[in-house]
Amino acid sequence: MEEQIAQLAAQVATTNTMFAETYYFLSIPLMMIIHAGFLAYEMGATRLKNTLSSGIKNLLAFAFTIITFYFFGWWFYWALPTGFTGSEGYMAISGIEYANAIAFPWGDSAQYMGPNIADNASGVFWGAFALFAATTASIMSGALIERVQTVGFVICAIVLGSFAWVVAAAWGWHADGWLVTEWGVHDFGAAGLVHAVAGFFALGVLINLGPRVGKFNADGSANHLAGHNMPLTVVGLMLIIVGFFGFLMACIILPGEAWSWAGTGTTIYGTRMTLSALAFGIVMAVSGGIVGAWIFTRDPFWMMSGALAGIISVASGLDIYFPSQILIISMLAGVILKPCADFVESMGIDDAVGAVTVHGTIGIFGVLMLGVMASGYPALDAYAPEGTATISFVGQLVGSVVFILLGIVPGYIVSAILKACGMLRVPDAVQEKGLDVVKVPAQAYPEGMNSPASEDV
């Protein structure tokens, strides 16, 4: 009897481990859909003469971010939760020593960075985080289209995707993160540490990059440089929404494993949550954002951007918001979206797809709204060290300031260096001619856009 129970327990453990591994593994291709969306969205929002070069830039952002996240980004996440000192935190899953033991692709830690018969977790966790990193870098990509040099942009993407947001995640998205333990920061779905960091990083780059040729007139007024394919852009945005389900499902820690927090599903902070919470929240947020943006714009581009903004506006608290609250907040995000984008443009910033607003401004709006709505919630679960902060508006405000700085400062610095090296901006003469004809050995639409009329009538 005891032997049978032991066999059964072993089978249950194996099944649980395989389920957890499969769960995170499947979140990865779902997140790849985000990149299919970014690719379509960005190319559609580009004028015809630059279509393929925008696609190339987008693909390289993904590729180099994944690669560098493997080489060093993963290490930063585990090394820095308690700050730049790299000391070990209360949970003993952070600090330079810990990161050296699990997150380098060489030495003893390499066993956790490749095929290992005794490790079903590291690869799928790394894969999900690598896709978070690639998503963060791709957020910046659209803002810079039609005038950023490819390699200069790739360097910006590496700094953002494998360093800047990783530091934000270590500080605010880790049970040992100092923003969590000391300030009670709660950002379940990464509104601040992914979206705001990426949006403000893009702003830092845009300041040095300058506008596209022809964007602004001599009197400072702006021209609308419409992309060549609105349907492609809108479908791309919808694909990003689809991919968000993968992004957010990967934010849950499943129960029953050695690395789990409790007997239930939890957030990355160990606080209780369910997939059902996400099911309620995501679709309500998408709907609220669409409706909010439709009220004043009636423009499908801004309506789908509103859907994205809707999710981002509630992402910090998708684990605990009531759906009606989500509807109100996401609708508000949709309403303020276009005026915020207009304000950015009025400051002489040429953000081609509104990334600074959708991700930066709305990301911060979302982090702060949770401070208003959820004050008093424990930031960590029962195992937390005594004196751990609770969620508060002040804590969310501190987190917001940190996220903004982690975005705009490295974005500005790296782009200033690239500018000084002549590696940031495409020469104006090349912009006027078109980037595709200058540097892409392929043609976007070799047969044009007009199909012949049917003779079968």
Add this chain to the structure above:
Amino acid sequence: MFGFSFDSWADVTGAMYIGVGHEATWTAIAVICCIAALVLGGKSEQDHYNKHQ
């Protein structure tokens, strides 16, 4: 560097990839490849800009 590092699959209890113990060498080569790709890509890009100005 290459091939099976064990006597049999029964001996495999942890890392089982090709080149166990030589990870640093493989990683260094991979890093160099990426840096070379960026350098060559950057040079090609600048050449195209210069040609069309």
